Amino acid sequence: MNLDLEGNPADGRKISRNDVIRNNYIEKTGRDYYQTVGIMAGYTDGVVIEHNELHDMPYSGISVGWGWADQANAAQNNVVRYNRVWDVLNTMADGGAVHAVATAGDGPGGELRVRHCAASVAGGTRSTGSSWTRGAI
Numbered sequence: 184m185n186l187d188l189e190g191n192p193a194d195g196r197k198i199s200r201n202d203v204i205r206n207n208y209i210e211k212t213g214r215d216y217y218q219t220v221g222i223m224a225g226y227t228d229g230v231v232i233e234h235n236e237l238h239d240m241p242y243s244g245i246s247v248g249w250g251w252a253d254q255a256n257a258a259q260n261n262v263v264r265y266n267r268v269w270d271v272l273n274t275m276a277d278g279g280a281v282h283a284v285a286t287a288g289d290g291p292g293g294e295l296r297v298r299h300c301a302a303s304v305a306g307g308t309r310s311t312g313s314s315w316t317r318g319a320i
Contacts, residue, residue, distance in 0.1 A: 191256045192226055198257045201229040209237045217241040217274045220282070225249035226257040236267045243278030244268035247295070250284065258284075263295050 192198065204222055213219040221237035222245045224230045230247070237244040245268060248258035268280035283295055 191250070198226045198228055199224070199230060200227075202227065202231070204230065204232045205234050207235045207237075209235065211239045213241040213274075220244065220246045220278070221268075221271075222246070224258075224261065227261055228257060229260045231262045233262065233265045238268070238270045239273070240271040241274035242272065243275075243282040244271045244280045246278065246282045246284070248284040261295070 202224075204224070207222075209221040212221050219241075220243040221240055222232055222235065224232065224245075224247045226249055227247065232245060232247070235245075245263060245266060247261050247263055248256075250256045250258065263281055263283075266281070271280055272278060281295070
């Protein structure tokens with residue numbers, strides 16, 4: 184398996200474009216594999232994730248983007264808004280209610296909004312429940 188940590192797959196067919204993830208109720212993920220998230224959108228261009236409710240998870244509720252290089256990449260023009268994410272990060276601690284890496288919200292149509300999120304972490308609660316890595320917004 185090739186994990187392109189730079190965020191730009193050589194084959195453009197690996198990029199999801201213009202998908203919509205809306206009106207879902209997702210709970211209790213990651214019972215066997217703690218690093219799983221409720222909604223994962225890696226190589227995405229123009230994905231819309233909205234009006235979902237996610238809770239009771241060991242790791243992040245929503246994760247958008249892939250790649251850790253500080254450069255433009257496949258994750259762009261994504262919209263994450265109006266989701267209710269709570270009681271996450273119950274086991275892991277390096278994510279967030281909404282975790283964005285790379286340039287997930289960049290581009291003319293990009294928008295990353297975090298509303299009504301609370302991420303519980305062993306030993307405390309993060310106030311925003313959000314996590315951004317390397318120029319995500």
